[in-house]
Amino acid sequence: MPRTRRGRPGPLPLLDAEPAERADAARNRRKILAATRGLIARRPLERISLDEVAEAAGVGVGTVYRRFGDRSGLAYALLDESERALQESFLRGGPPLGPGAPPAERILAFLHAYLHRLLGELDLMxxxxxxxxxxxxxxxxxxxxxxxxxxxxxxxxxxxxxxxLADALLAPLAAPLVRHQTRELGMTEAQIGAGLGLLVQALTAGSCAGAPRGQAAGDMPPEP
Amino acid sequence: MPRTRRGRPGPLPLLDAEPAERADAARNRRKILAATRGLIARRPLERISLDEVAEAAGVGVGTVYRRFGDRSGLAYALLDESERALQESFLRGGPPLGPGAPPAERILAFLHAYLHRLLGELDLMxxxxxxxxxxxxxxxxxxxxxxxxxxxxxxxxxxxxxxxLADALLAPLAAPLVRHQTRELGMTEAQIGAGLGLLVQALTAGSCAGAPRGQAAGDMPPEP
DNA sequence: AACGTAAACGGAGAACTCTCCGCTTCACAA
DNA sequence: TTGTGAAGCGGAGAGTTCTCCGTTTACGTT
Known part of the structure; x- marks a missing residue:
C-alpha cells in the first residue's frame, strides 16, 4: 500500500514554483522514464515489476519509489505529456475545444478529445x-x-x-469501464462518442429548445 | 494477480444449479466469512491481510484463496446479502422500484436505492x-x-x-468516485440523489415533454 | 579548492499476495 | 463397514511491493 508521493518536478498540476530539482535527481528521473517506455513497448505496465524498471534504468528500487511512489505514479508521469497537450488545447486552443465556442460544443469537444486520448493510451490510463x-x-x-x-x-x-454533473460526465470515461466496453463488448469510439453526444444533448435540452432527436454525434474521429 | 475464482455456492448471478457444495467446504466458507466480518468491525478490509483472515478463521491461506480468489472476492461474498435484497426488490418488489411504475420512475428509484446501499456499505464496495x-x-x-x-x-x-446509457448512469455511482464526493468533498446523499434525478429527467425530456426545470428530486432517504 | 548540509541513493529486508501440489477428508456405493 | 475417486485443505515458497536508514552526492558558501 503506497504511502509516499512527491509529485515533484511539475507533472499535472500545471502550476509550480518549487525549489528546483537537483541535477542527479533529474537525470535519474529521465533514466527511469526512458527505461519504462522501453519496457512498455513489450508488455503492459501492469505486468512489469518496479524492480525490473529499476534494473533497466540502472538505479536502485528505492529511487524508483522515491520519485514515483508506485506504479500508478509512474503511469501518471508517463501520461504527463499528453495531459499537458490536452490542457493546452482546451485552455488556450481554438474552438470548439478552446474558448470561443458555445458551452455545449466545448463540453462535447472536450469529452470527445478525452475519449480519443483515453483510447490511445488505455493501458497507461x-x-x-x-x-x-x-x-x-x-x-x-x-x-x-x-x-x-x-x-x-x-x-x-x-x-x-x-x-x-462534471463528475457524472467524466465517470463514463473511467478507464476500466471503457476498457470493458471496447475490449470485451466490442464497442467503438464512435459508439461511445455518440452516447456522450446524447448525454450532452439531453443536458442542453434541459431548458428544452426542442431537441430534435436522431442526429446524435456527427464529428468523430474515424473508425472502421 | 488473481486468476482463480469459483463463484460457487450461489452468490450474485442468482441463477445456479451446480453439483452442490461439500459439507466441509461450506463450513469453512462460513468460518471465513464470519471471521472476516469480525475483523472488518475493527478496520477496513483493505487493511486486513488474507493471512490474517485465514488465521482468524482457523484455516490455511490456501483455503481462503481457493474459496474467494482474492480480497475483492471476499468483499463480493460479504455483499451478497444486500445484493440479493436489491435484486429482489427491483425484480419482484412493488413500484416504483419493482414492475408497475413507468420506466423513468423505476430508473430513478433504482439509482436511489443503489446509491443508498452504496453509502451504507461503502468500504466493502x-x-x-x-x-x-x-x-x-x-x-x-x-x-x-x-x-x-x-x-x-x-x-x-x-x-x-x-x-x-446504462453504463453511463451507473458510472457516477462507482464506489471510488462516491467515496471522494462524500468523504472528501462533503457531498450528501441528497445532493447526489438530486444530480441523478436531474440526469434521468434530462434523458426523459429527450423526447421533449416540456421539462419544467427546477423541481429536481423529491423522494430521497432523509439526510441531516 | 575545500566544506557542510540538504537532498538523493540503493539495497536489505519486512510484509503481502498468490500458487503449487502432496496429503486428507468427504460422500456415495457396494 | 470398507473402498474409492473427487473435492478440499494448507503451508511452504516464489515473486512483489514498499520502507528504512546508513552512505553518497550535489552545489552554494567560504
Missing amino acids: LAAETAAPNGRHTGAYSTHRAHLATLLAELRPEGDDPGW | LAAETAAPNGRHTGAYSTHRAHLATLLAELRPEGDDPGW
Missing part, C-alpha cells in the same frame, strides 16, 4: 487509475472537472450542481 | 471494486446494467444505445 486507489486526487482530474463544471454552469445557470 | 480490477465482470454489474438498459429502451425507443 488503466495502470494510472487502477491501484491509484483514487485518480481523483490527481491535479489532472480536478482540472478536467473544474473545466467541465465551468462550462456546465454556463450551460445551465438554473442552479443545479455543476460539480456533480 | 470499495474493496470489492478496487483490486477487482473490473467490477464489471460480476454478475451483479451486468444484472444492474441489463435492468437499466431494458428500462431505458422502454423510455426512449428512438434507437440510441441503451447499454451504453
Whole structure:
C-alpha cells in the first residue's frame, strides 16, 4: 500500500514554483522514464515489476519509489505529456475545444478529445487509475472537472450542481469501464462518442429548445 | 494477480444449479466469512491481510484463496446479502422500484436505492471494486446494467444505445468516485440523489415533454 | 579548492499476495 | 463397514511491493 508521493518536478498540476530539482535527481528521473517506455513497448505496465524498471534504468528500487511512489505514479508521469497537450488545447486552443465556442460544443469537444486520448493510451490510463486507489486526487482530474463544471454552469445557470454533473460526465470515461466496453463488448469510439453526444444533448435540452432527436454525434474521429 | 475464482455456492448471478457444495467446504466458507466480518468491525478490509483472515478463521491461506480468489472476492461474498435484497426488490418488489411504475420512475428509484446501499456499505464496495480490477465482470454489474438498459429502451425507443446509457448512469455511482464526493468533498446523499434525478429527467425530456426545470428530486432517504 | 548540509541513493529486508501440489477428508456405493 | 475417486485443505515458497536508514552526492558558501 503506497504511502509516499512527491509529485515533484511539475507533472499535472500545471502550476509550480518549487525549489528546483537537483541535477542527479533529474537525470535519474529521465533514466527511469526512458527505461519504462522501453519496457512498455513489450508488455503492459501492469505486468512489469518496479524492480525490473529499476534494473533497466540502472538505479536502485528505492529511487524508483522515491520519485514515483508506485506504479500508478509512474503511469501518471508517463501520461504527463499528453495531459499537458490536452490542457493546452482546451485552455488556450481554438474552438470548439478552446474558448470561443458555445458551452455545449466545448463540453462535447472536450469529452470527445478525452475519449480519443483515453483510447490511445488505455493501458497507461488503466495502470494510472487502477491501484491509484483514487485518480481523483490527481491535479489532472480536478482540472478536467473544474473545466467541465465551468462550462456546465454556463450551460445551465438554473442552479443545479455543476460539480456533480462534471463528475457524472467524466465517470463514463473511467478507464476500466471503457476498457470493458471496447475490449470485451466490442464497442467503438464512435459508439461511445455518440452516447456522450446524447448525454450532452439531453443536458442542453434541459431548458428544452426542442431537441430534435436522431442526429446524435456527427464529428468523430474515424473508425472502421 | 488473481486468476482463480469459483463463484460457487450461489452468490450474485442468482441463477445456479451446480453439483452442490461439500459439507466441509461450506463450513469453512462460513468460518471465513464470519471471521472476516469480525475483523472488518475493527478496520477496513483493505487493511486486513488474507493471512490474517485465514488465521482468524482457523484455516490455511490456501483455503481462503481457493474459496474467494482474492480480497475483492471476499468483499463480493460479504455483499451478497444486500445484493440479493436489491435484486429482489427491483425484480419482484412493488413500484416504483419493482414492475408497475413507468420506466423513468423505476430508473430513478433504482439509482436511489443503489446509491443508498452504496453509502451504507461503502468500504466493502470499495474493496470489492478496487483490486477487482473490473467490477464489471460480476454478475451483479451486468444484472444492474441489463435492468437499466431494458428500462431505458422502454423510455426512449428512438434507437440510441441503451447499454451504453446504462453504463453511463451507473458510472457516477462507482464506489471510488462516491467515496471522494462524500468523504472528501462533503457531498450528501441528497445532493447526489438530486444530480441523478436531474440526469434521468434530462434523458426523459429527450423526447421533449416540456421539462419544467427546477423541481429536481423529491423522494430521497432523509439526510441531516 | 575545500566544506557542510540538504537532498538523493540503493539495497536489505519486512510484509503481502498468490500458487503449487502432496496429503486428507468427504460422500456415495457396494 | 470398507473402498474409492473427487473435492478440499494448507503451508511452504516464489515473486512483489514498499520502507528504512546508513552512505553518497550535489552545489552554494567560504
